[in-house]
Amino acid sequence: MTKVLAKWLRKFHRWIAVPTALAIPIAFIIKLIGDEQLAAAWAKLEKIPSILMLIMALTGAYLILLPYIVKWQRKNKAPVQPKEKAQQRQQQQEAS
Numbered sequence: 001m002t003k004v005l006a007k008w009l010r011k012f013h014r015w016i017a018v019p020t021a022l023a024i025p026i027a028f029i030i031k032l033i034g035d036e037q038l039a040a041a042w043a044k045l046e047k048i049p050s051i052l053m054l055i056m057a058l059t060g061a062y063l064i065l066l067p068y069i070v071k072w073q074r075k076n077k078a079p080v081q082p083k084e085k086a087q088q089r090q091q092q093q094e095a096s
C-alpha cells in the first residue's frame, strides 16, 4: 500500500510542480505590471497558485516522511521465519 501510494504521490508531486512553477511567476509578473484590466481578470484566478502550493506542500511533506514511515513499518512487521523464507524462495523459483 505504502509503495503504491508513494509511487503515485511522487508522480503527482512531480506533475503538479509544472503548473506551480508556471503559476507563481505569472502571478508575480501580473502584480508587477499593475495593469488594472489584467489584475481584474486575474482576480478570479488568484487562488490557483496558493492551492497548487498547498498541494505541493502536503504531497512534499508525505515524501519527507516516507523513509520514516517505511522504517516504522519494517520495525513492526513480524520477522520472517527460516522455514517461511525457504518456502518463499521455492515459490519464487517455481514462478520464474
Ligand code: HEM
Binding pocket: 010, 013, 014, 016, 017, 018, 020, 021, 053, 056, 057, 058, 059, 060, 061, 063, 064
Ligand atoms: C512545501 C513544499 C514542498 C515540499 C515539502 C517538497 C518536498 C519534496 C520532497 C521531500 C521530495 C522528494 C525528494 C527526494 O526524495 O529526492 C520532492 C521532490 C520534488 N519536488 Fe518538491 N516539495 C515542495 C514543493 C515543491 C515545489 C513548489 C516544486 C516545483 C514547483 C517541487 C518540485 C519537486 C520535484 C520536481 C521533485 C522530484 C519528483 C520526482 O520525480 O521524484 N516541489 N519534493
